Amino acid sequence: MLKQMEGSHAVAEAIALCRPEVICAYPITPQTHIVEGVGELVKSGALENCEFINVESEFAALSVAIGASAAGARAYTATASQGLLFMAEAVYNAAGLGLPIVMTLGNRAIGAPINIWNDHSDAMSMRDAGWMQLFAENNQEAVDLHIIAFRLAEELSMPVMVCVDGFILTHAFERVDIPEQAQVDAFLPPYDPVQVLDPDNPASIGAMVGPEAFTEVRFLAHYKQRQALRLIPALSDDFAKIFGRASGGLLRAYRTEDAETIVVAMGSVVGTIKDVVDELRDEGQKIGVVTLVSYRPFPVEALRDILKTAKHVVVVEKSISVGLGGPLADNTDGVLRNLENRPRLHSAIAGLGGRPITRASLKRLFHDAAHAPWEGPFFLDLNERVVGREIHRVRKVRRSGSTAENILRQLALASHLPQE
Amino acid sequence: MDDSTLTQQQKLKYYQKGTFTVGNRLVADEERSVQASAERSNALTSGHRACQGCGEALGARYAIDAAMRATGNDLIAVNATGCLEVFTTPYPETSWQLPWLHSLFGNAAAVATGVAAAMRVKGKKTRVVAQGGDGGTTDIGFQCLSGMFERNDDVLYICYDNEGYMNTGVQRSSATPPAARTATTPALGPEPGNVFGTGKFVPKIAVAHGIPYVATATVADLRDLEAKVIKAMGITGARYIQINVPCPLGWGAPSYDTIKLARLAVECGLYPIFEAEHGRITQSRKIRRQVPVRDYLILQKRYAHLFRNGVDDPRVQRLQAICDAHIEEYGLLGDDAEA
Incomplete structure (x- = not known):
């Protein structure tokens, strides 16, 4: 059903359609409206068979989800920024235990200085935790990715973080198509855990593992994420069949065929970048953009296929690995590393702490990439x-x-x- | 004291005059302890890697066996990081005979909340116990513990209190008694050992949450411990039991003195044994034969600096004052006391 609604409430409705059984809530801007939204749905009785637990911290929020998931319940929580850092130990733990928890991250900068506005520093801080990380470009995709996320998480027994740009998406009112319950039920079967705490079949979960097996455990986590590189496009196809629209996937290319300059970006900024691409195409510049939906697993081969014919690759990202530069640029550099005619890589850090990324600035940036290239990260x-x-x-x-x-x-x- | 709150197990006096022997032979089958039964679940079975004389291993087996008896084995345990976790599950071995989950050091109470929520939403009657040492409970896990208490989640949290971070090599916790020597409160300088006037007694904080049931217990009184666990499993909501479990390694005492030290800790008044329901203390276990705290301290190397050169350090008297205050506060002298 088409609705004009706030991004957070659209996500809340999508979560409810996924029939979560345990939701742990702790408020943090800009994610708060999401847990408030699902809370209302539980309290009013619209979302049945669901425990909504108001916890005392993000650390507890994810810990409650860990217990619930290990006991066989479909579990969900949401956080942002400092909240993600406060639960960091549990973030790694949930992945290590192989628990298919879905969490929304309302992307926000990390302090100090304290800053409530959007960038991707929070997601980047947990990129190595073993969670899959999907980035939404708009609120329709935010809705769709959550539905895909539960199925992805449960098929691989691995948690998924759906990254939704704080304020830009979470607080934006947009037209969103909220799916029907029957559609979601057809796409997402009930949670049937691989391993569960069961008194009739007692198992010990969370044991100590030493040097004799730790490498193998980590290898298999990596192997699972490599499997996700095949599963994510397949789920996207399935999704399209049931819901009648394309959503998700590993990445999306926009006007990249014959492009000499290709921009790589994630999240809501891609909307602006597409406008700039259109403008520059009208002016005769051969430019396109790749939207990365899946940051973890990182779609190395798929991205390389698109970038290999370009002359210039411009990575625009909302995070900085202090002392190195842009982490997405670094990852993209790895993609290009072994190409025979490797394109020149240009790294731009933009939109930190909520600074607007304007079309004018992007236009200048993409022009300079082709005509006045720079070394190292450029701070837009x-x-x-x-x-x-x-x-x-x-x-x-x-x-x-x-x-x-x-x-x-x-x-x-x-x-x-x-x-x- | 309201006698009706006493269970049959607690009312019975098992010891014979002049001894501490608890004779199952003397009582009817239904009054025998869970541990005395061949049917006991042996939740923490043999082969684990705890030290000889480990009070925590003993306390955990007593407590979880009793909880399994009370729930018809329909029980899940959540464990904080610590000795109990490490010595029971060096994978692929496990000593646990019930479903058991270890997540992190500081989140056992919250993980247990999640397990309980899953059981509720799935319409199962399975109950949940969370357990950890005093480090995982009174320090790093305290926020999650308090959250679980105030939400009145249906979890029994058991703290095995050995008064320090024994797993990492005997460092101070907020449950370490004053004057005790640990690796981070060495017996050096003008105020050797742990500082007086620091630390916290979490059972009182649990009582302040107004939760349905709080108790302290000791491995020196098996029947009282079992009775409290069974009583706790008969109650819905947040419950807390803190069991004093001597640590031979950390306390510097022979393995064979574990029960003796646990008993002396109670009999000198340093470790008050009591129960509370809904924010009010309902009863305390009376001291049977009061001993000076010196008798308890002198057996442990962690207090050796108090008894150097044949002279008692004045801090012994400060510890005695703490015992005396406990005796008064919890009414530990009464009917059971011998002159």
């Missing part, structure tokens, strides 16, 4: 004047104080100074 729309003044000041003053506060002071000062 960096206020170089403020940064320069702060670097200069820190050089002169030994006890120079906190960077965040000083940058804010520089900004305030700069607003009173004439432009250089």
